[in-house]
Amino acid sequence: MSNPSILILPGDGIGPEVMAEVRKIIDWFGAKRDLVFDVSEDLVGGAAYDKHGVPLADETMAKAQEVDAVLLGAVGGPKYDVLDFSVKPERGLLRLRKEMDLFANLRPAQCFDALADFSSLKKDVVAGLDIMIVRELTSGVYFGEPRGIFNEGNERVGINTQRYTESEIERVARAAFELAMKRNKKLCSMEKANVMESGILWREVVTRVGQDYPEVELSHMYADNGAMQLVRAPKQFDVIVTDNLFGDILSDCAAMLTGSLGMLPSASLGAPMENGRPKAMYEPVHGSAPDIAGQGKANPIACILSFAMALRYSFDQGDEATRLETAIEKVLADGVRTADLMGPEGGVPVSTAEMGDKIIAALDASL
Numbered sequence: 188m189s190n191p192s193i194l195i196l197p198g199d200g201i202g203p204e205v206m207a208e209v210r211k212i213i214d215w216f217g218a219k220r221d222l223v224f225d226v227s228e229d230l231v232g233g234a235a236y237d238k239h240g241v242p243l244a245d246e247t248m249a250k251a252q253e254v255d256a257v258l259l260g261a262v263g264g265p266k267y268d269v270l271d272f273s274v275k276p277e278r279g280l281l282r283l284r285k286e287m288d289l290f291a292n293l294r295p296a297q298c299f300d301a302l303a304d305f306s307s308l309k310k311d312v313v314a315g316l317d318i319m320i321v322r323e324l325t326s327g328v329y330f331g332e333p334r335g336i337f338n339e340g341n342e343r344v345g346i347n348t349q350r351y352t353e354s355e356i357e358r359v360a361r362a363a364f365e366l367a368m369k370r371n372k373k374l375c376s377m378e379k380a381n382v383m384e385s386g387i388l389w390r391e392v393v394t395r396v397g398q399d400y401p402e403v404e405l406s407h408m409y410a411d412n413g414a415m416q417l418v419r420a421p422k423q424f425d426v427i428v429t430d431n432l433f434g435d436i437l438s439d440c441a442a443m444l445t446g447s448l449g450m451l452p453s454a455s456l457g458a459p460m461e462n463g464r465p466k467a468m469y470e471p472v473h474g475s476a477p478d479i480a481g482q483g484k485a486n487p488i489a490c491i492l493s494f495a496m497a498l499r500y501s502f503d504q505g506d507e508a509t510r511l512e513t514a515i516e517k518v519l520a521d522g523v524r525t526a527d528l529m530g531p532e533g534g535v536p537v538s539t540a541e542m543g544d545k546i547i548a549a550l551d552a553s554l
């Protein structure tokens with residue numbers, strides 16, 4: 188049987204920097220755990236635009252459809268701000284999500300003990316936090332029609348449309364309930380049913396799907412209150428399911444509970460392929476961080492944890508995923524910190540590559 192395949196799309200800014208560390212980890216699993224992957228690499232975002240004039244070439248899109256998992260770094264940057272909207276780096280990422288039909292975006296937010304002091308919130312609010320945000324990723328206001336900038340009388344109007352079909356809500360709700368069943372059987376659905384019809388439908392469909400999961404305690408919350416509750420008392424949640432835009436915002440919010448955006452991984456999953464594996468792309472929640480790009484300062488942990496999610500969700504290697512997560516936990520417990528994880532007391536941060544090396548050393552020690 189051939190090895191499982193991975194397509195790496197490092198992208199822009201700190202994307203290639205953090206992805207270089209992931210490659211070390213992939214190589215380690217090949218050498219030390221006999222988990223060999225067929226790895227190929229290609230361009231996305233501004234890097235693809237520079238070469239092809241588009242943020243994702245058709246051949247790259249086709250490759251992404253073929254492989255068992257895609258790993259993506261980050262896209263975007265000020266250099267590309269002037270480009271026409273249709274070829275902006277972010278469009279490459281959105282095309283991958285849409286054409287691969289990756290409707291369920293899993294964004295866990297876990298506060299490692301060693302970082303509990305570092306969150307901008309009080310330690311007792313975040314210590315032990317382990318929540319999962321399930322963001323709908325292929326519909327809603329990100330993709331709804333009509334959209335565009337139009338002339339209206341003597342001025343212009345910008346239009347985006349929030350649109351959800353019942354089946355779109357149902358499939359992401361089901362993914363969230365399935366996750367809740369494997370975790371603490373608690374699911375909170377967030378929308379704004381008080382002001383949006385799409386929210387009313389969302390609540391109705393999630394409630395209906397919930398009838399198939401009587402063991403899961405389902406609650407509903409308006410998304411604005413949800414944002415407040417996430418900062419007030421995040422540990423009241425276990426799994427949260429929400430739409431594309433609310434999920435984008437709420438997951439950045441959740442990121443700070445863990446100490447840094449540089450810590451948050453994600454998995455974007457679609458329907459099962461012929462080989463039983465879900466269509467999947469793994470990426471850190473953070474962006475290309477132009478303010479620190481090229482300086483070796485980026486925290487590679489979000490990207491490495493995204494690979495851990497790939498081990499778990501695409502390759503059925505839950506134990507190896509745990510091995511990797513534990514190695515990261517150990518490195519943090521030893522006080523190893525990239526610059527984003529330095530508290531007010533300061534200290535000497537390690538570089539992106541040094542963080543990767545420390546994680547490799549901890550993996551070696553785990554054998």
Ligand code: NAD
Nearest residue numbers: 261262263264448449472473474475476478479485486527
């Ligand atoms: P960002 O996530 O790139 O950066 C926000 C802040 O967090 C910055 O101060 C940055 O230095 C810091 N940060 C982010 N990741 C870090 C890491 N791994 N280690 C240390 N610090 C880190 O968000 P932004 O500045 O709003 O966006 C910059 C560009 O990235 C934009 O073009 C945006 O569209 C794009 N973006 C891409 C993705 C993606 O590719 N998935 C996600 C978000 C933003």
Ligand code: IPM
Nearest residue numbers: 263277278280281435472474
């Ligand atoms: C994210 C990002 C993307 C989004 C952008 C870069 C298209 O912010 O993955 O969270 O809005 O979904």
Ligand code: MN
Nearest residue numbers: 435436439472
């Ligand atoms: Mn975002």
